[in-house]
Amino acid sequence: MVIRLKNASLRFLRDVVCRVSSQVLPAGYSEDVHPLIRRFCLARTGRHTNIKVDDKFSYQGAADLPRGNSDHDGEPSHDIHAMRKEFRKHGHKKRHGTKANNSVPRVSQKGCYHVKKLPGRAFQPYIFQIVLDTPRNVLRTVLDKWMEDGNHLERNEVLLVLFHLRKQLLYNKALQFMEWIERRKLLNFEERDYACHLDLIARNHGIEAAQKYIERVPKPFRNEVLYETLLVNCVCLTDIQKAEQVFKEIRDLFLPLTISVCNQMILLYKRVARNKVVDILMLMEKENIKPSPFTYRLLINLKGQSNDISGMELVLNMMKDNGVEPDFATQTMVAKFYISGGLTEKAEEVIRAMEVYIKDKRHAIRSLLDLYAVLGRPDDVARIWKLCTEPKLEDFLAAIEAWGKLGRIEQVEETFEALLKTSPKLTSKYYNAMLKVYAGNELLAKGKEFLERMCFSGCPNGPLTWDALVKLYVNSGELEKANSFLLNVTEENPDRNPLFGSYIILLKAYAEKGDVRNAEMIFDRLKKIRYPGRTPPYGFLLEAYVNAEVTPHGFRERMRADNVCPSKPVIEQLKRLDNLQKGAETIE
Known part of the structure; x- marks a missing residue:
């Protein structure tokens, strides 16, 4: 019975999406x-x-943003997700059996690392600071010297270095660091390590180089996580030929077809071949794969971009009927499409309903400031801003941008001066x-x-x-x-x-x-x-x-x-x- 209902939902979504014509969107x-x-x-x-x-x-x-894999609240690739999860798990634990400091470096507000000089030995900065400060052409030599000085490297330190290098978009240096670890055999590579290495190769040297790397990966680790990481990079580059090739490999190798893989293909086709979205929905129906909240968001976005407001509402209603309540990000998306479609009253209705999130979600104020600014409602922008009694830096930023959209330069400058008083x-x-x-x-x-x-x-x-x-x-x-x-x-x-x-x-x-x-x-x-x-x-x-x-x-x-x-x-x-x-x- 559950499968029957699921398939009925997918058939409905497929029929709704079928009304979308193929449209190639231009590609930094x-x-x-x-x-x-x-x-x-x-x-x-x-x-x-x-x-x-x-x-x-x-x-x-x-250079503006890191390469993401979605237009709205995308799902991160497995390697990133695993890295963040592992960092949260081990990142703040004390290290054992190492000659370095006994705690993970603490980051100040300025982004500098506080280090302590150990008694009886020369000062050695944390490994991340070394990697960050060393030029790429001598990084391997400096790291070898660091090891020769008697330092040890543990998994949580590796995750910390990779996490921060990727956060700062230093993918080339992150790849050098990963290759150095592999060459020195400092870690027993696991599933997430191979996926992370493949992702860095794809970012630096392209999809073909990443495909060749897969041949070096031991067969037990050539799983859906590795191939999905490769697929994510193909989608990021909007390389439809390579993406379809990787998707076919996943099918030919009889790897599990996950909802995340299907979402990546929907995301790709939404950008460059909208008529093919229905093919993925049909495949999901055939394989009994249940849509995720992200699937619904992609389809809502697809209909909204096509200016098919009625189709967007049908997907939204189907989402609710299947017990998936639209989150704040989905409501924000719907409100923006109502605004772009000239349906001001419907947009205001959605935005007013979103105000219940103000107490529970910090970012709600920022989105509401933006939405009311787009609607051209200075009084509502002022009202929402007053509700922010202890604004954070990002709240000030949202207010500056909102007043700027309204052309209220005096309020913009007042907000910036207040921001400077909070954080000089x-x-x-x-x-x-x-x-x-x-x-x-x-x-x-x-x-x-x-x-x-x-x-x-x-x-x-x-x-x-x-x-x-x-x-x-x-x-x-x-x-x-x-x-x-x-x-x-x-x-x-x-x-x-x-x-x-x-x-x-x-x-x-x-x-x-x-x-x-x-x-x-x-x-x-x-x-x-x-x-x-x-x-x-x-x-x-x-x-x-x-x-x-x-x-x-x-x-x-x-x-x-x-x-x-x-x-x-x-x-x-x-x-x-x-x-x-x-x-x-x-x-x-």
Whole structure:
């Protein structure tokens, strides 16, 4: 009876999703740049055209966020999950049988590790600090010397190092550390160790290298966890061919087909081949695999992105009928789709119901501030903010962003000053939020003034700060200054690239002006950096030719050389430009 009900639910979901048409969605540290930023923010603001560039493009900066595996509250890959679980289990236990310190390093608010000098021996910092501070080209030598000095390494220390390296997106160094452990045979590798190693190989060297690594893994450990980790990386790169190949291997090897694997395929198809989502739902029905809350969230997101509000509501109701109550994240998603669909009353109804979470869930206030700001409700933003009697740093950040969306600059600045009183030594994250507000509201003078303040405060900056500065100049129409800044910051920081999105917003601005020469120049610089998993943005480049009414000779051949398949809009634009050229030749 249970199976019958489950299958009926899956058939219903399949029928709902069948109404979605196939749609291909487009596909991304040196700290001391204060003199460079000062040079740009002190430059006099000249006349500028009023060009507003929408920064909500489909590309995401590769350096901005760690590669996740979901659009909304995704499920982490097994290796990450195991690492976090093991760290929580052992991370704060005292170590035994080691010549190092007797406790796991404690992290201060500044991110520094407190270490103690042991009596009778030379000072030895914690292994994570050594890995973090050592250049990659000598890391193996330094670690070998550390072992020769009589130090020992335990599993909880390895997990700690990998946890923090991944958290800081230092995947290359994490892979070096993992390979050093394997070469020295310091650990008896277990399921999660092989999965973690495979994940790091995929991130650094690509899917094919990760597939070759599987051949080195002992057969007892070539299980669904290993293959799912590989699948997650394929989905992160939106590599549909490799993902389907891995999925087929899972089936051919008769490995257990888990709901997590099915969710990864739904996530992939939701992005690039929506008509194939129904195939996964049919397979789940056949294999009697029960949908998880994440499955429902993916389908709700799918329907919402397709602007099929009635279909979204059907999935939501089916979710409730099967005893799965929508959590706060799902309700937030539904509210946003109501807002984007112009259904303000329904959105307000959902948001009001979400206010019951304020007392129990700390993050509820942050989401509600954002939702009321998107709705354009300053009174409700003020009301929710007053309910936050003991705000944390992230609460201040949410309030700054909410007031910024409403264009209430005075409240934004008051909130930031209150934040400084709470925590005088802020990281660049909070300064960047202010820069984004000034950029979004085209307040170039205020943005420059704030940048100077940021520099004098000694706050470190990086790609996110550079991105905010680029947006500030672009949104104010000063494209040449944005271009010059990007060029200089790249030259002065050869070991750290600007965000992919920083180039995209500038490319889009030149494209809107029909400035083919500068658009080609930005496109060329973007290609040379080679952001992993990022497809060359030919669509934005073509827009420059369209707006300039210039035929892009050899454009199809260029795309073919980069293995980029033209989308339907690109094909139509190329045909239009071809016809334009033929018409000009006829007149001549």
